[in-house]
Amino acid sequence: HNGITRPKGYTVSYHANPAVEAHHFGSSHPMKPWRLVLTKELVLAYGMHHAMDLYLSRAATFEEMAEFHTEDYLEFLRQVIPADMEAAEQSDRIASYNIGDDCPIFDGLFNYCSLYAGGTVDAARKLVNNQADIAINWSGGLHHAKKTEASGFCYVNDIVLGILQLLRFHPRVMYIDIDVHHGDGVEQAFWSTDRVLTVSFHKYDKDNFFPGTGALDSNGPSHPLNPGSRHAINVPLNDGIEDGDYLQLFKAVISSCVETYNPGAIVLQCGADSLGCDRLGCFNLNVTGHGACVAYTKTLGLPMLVVGGGGYTPRNVSRAWAHETSILIDAADKIDPNIPDTVTFRNQFAPDYSLFPPLSEMRKIENKNSKQYLNNLVATIREQLRYMQG
Ligand code: ZLV
Ligand code: CA
Ligand code: ZN
Structure with missing residues (x-):
């Protein structure tokens, strides 16, 4: 079968549940859980499931989610129904939890949240229990959710829950x-x-791009005696960054961080809205460039929790996450760039039927990141890391 076998010397676990894919935010909403169906189709058609331990994600329990979120907020998510959006007596509560156009109430909302969160918690536990070296949950990665409110299409922060599991064992994540x-x-x-050392690469434009935070000099509590001081790293970018510059920047920043911080485990959020041609994004990355960041992170040789995130052009999201799955099982060189005939919904990948269409050429966005701007980012971050060491 395709020649895809288990990777040598390490184990990859894959966490998914088809029930997640069936949820709908609403027809005009950009978040389409259906992109997970396409991802699964590609992963299966290439035979990648033969190389991994597959787990059906279970729903995270209320108590597990309450390790981060408040019980009030979770109770609200559990009982709210779409009709409450119109009910006047609920409007204050709905507003207080930031429910609205970005984060609507839809059928099965609590089930959706507990399933994607359960996948990430399960994945983290596989790493902690030494049953996996790399654990993947493409339905997770919902990085905007707060302790007591929804934000930016995210309701429950599965990443925080996963990191809390890793912190039970690892001193630094x-x-x-x-x-x-x-x-x-x-x-x-x-x-x-x-x-926890957090490192985010993102488009930054304080007033015109969501969420407006993540400036280069936003690095943790300002008081130097607060332990969190300098433990947030932000890499603010402008429109149109391309593969070569992004990968060079990624390697420079991540290698310096690992050298200084010496983490015991890594959590990688692979939001695919940084690809070219994304409906909401404004970068020019190709599937290969995005994947190269995953490949580089893997070379660090640390236990790795890999989650999804954004990504609003479903065909390209699935291309990226299927390619990245192949990288994580060490089979990228064994998969045919021509998408197999056996893929259901193969018409989604027309006209090229390629795993690697030239996204950066298809909707070229002018690159507003000068070499000087990028060099300054690296220099400033290295300086910050020098101070972090104490
Ligand atoms: O990819 O939204 O800009 C992880 C992730 O990082 C906003 N929201 C907020 C602030 C005021 N607004 C606009 C509210 C619009 C509500 C509906 C859309 C509907 C159609 C098309 C695009 C959007 C949209 N919303 C685009 N950007 C937003 C952001 C939220 C982005 C979340 C990214 C989530 C999963
Ligand atoms: Ca980011
Ligand atoms: Zn995003």
């Missing part, structure tokens, strides 16, 4: 976020601790 948006919810959750 490093979080890396390549979604085009700032990973504000994860940054905020660990703002005051030195046990």
Whole structure:
């Protein structure tokens, strides 16, 4: 079968549940859980499931989610129904939890949240229990959710829950976020601790791009004696960054962080809205460039929790996450760039039927990141890391 076998010397676990894919945010909403169906189709058609331990994600329990979120907020998510959006007596509560156009109430909302969160918690536990070296949950990565409110299409912060599991065993965890948006919810959750180093690469334009946080000089609590001081790293970018510059920047920043911080485990959020042609994004990355960041992170040889995130052009999201799965099982060189005939919904990948269409050429966005701007980012971050060492 395709020649895809288990990777030598390490184990990859894959966490998914088809029930997640069936949820709908609403027809005009950009978040389409259906992109997970396409991802699964590609992973199966290439035979990658033969190389991994597959687990059906279970729903996270209320108590597990309450390790981060308040019981009031979770209770609200559990009982709210779409009709409450119109009910006047609920409107204050709905507003207080930031429910609205970005984060609507839809059928099965609590089930959706507990399933994607359960996948990430399960994946983290596989790493902690030494049953996996790399654990993947493409349905997770919902980095904007806060302790007591929804934000930016995210309701429950599965990443925070996963990191809390890893912290039971590892003294230091490093979080890396390549979604085009700032990973504000994860940054905020660990703002005051030195046990998590958060690193987000994102488009930054304070007033015109969501969520407006993540400036280069936003690095943790300002008081130098607060343990979290300098343990948030932000890599603010402008429109149009391309593969070569992004990968060079990624390697420079991540290698310096690992050298200084010496984490015991890595959590990688692979938001695919940093690809070219994304409906919401404004970068020019190709599937290969995005994947190269995953490949580089893997070479660090640390236990790795890999989650999804944003990504609003479903065909390209699935291309990226299937390619990245192949990288994580060490089979990228064994998969045919021509998408197999056996893929259901193969018409989605027309006209090229390639895993690697030239996204950066298809909707070229002018690159507003000068070499000087990028060099300054690296120099400033290295300086910050020098101070972090104490
Ligand atoms: O990819 O939204 O800009 C992880 C992730 O990082 C906003 N929201 C907020 C602030 C005021 N607004 C606009 C509210 C619009 C509500 C509906 C859309 C509907 C159609 C098309 C685009 C959007 C939209 N919303 C684009 N950007 C937003 C952001 C939230 C982005 C979340 C990214 C989530 C999963
Ligand atoms: Ca990011
Ligand atoms: Zn995003």
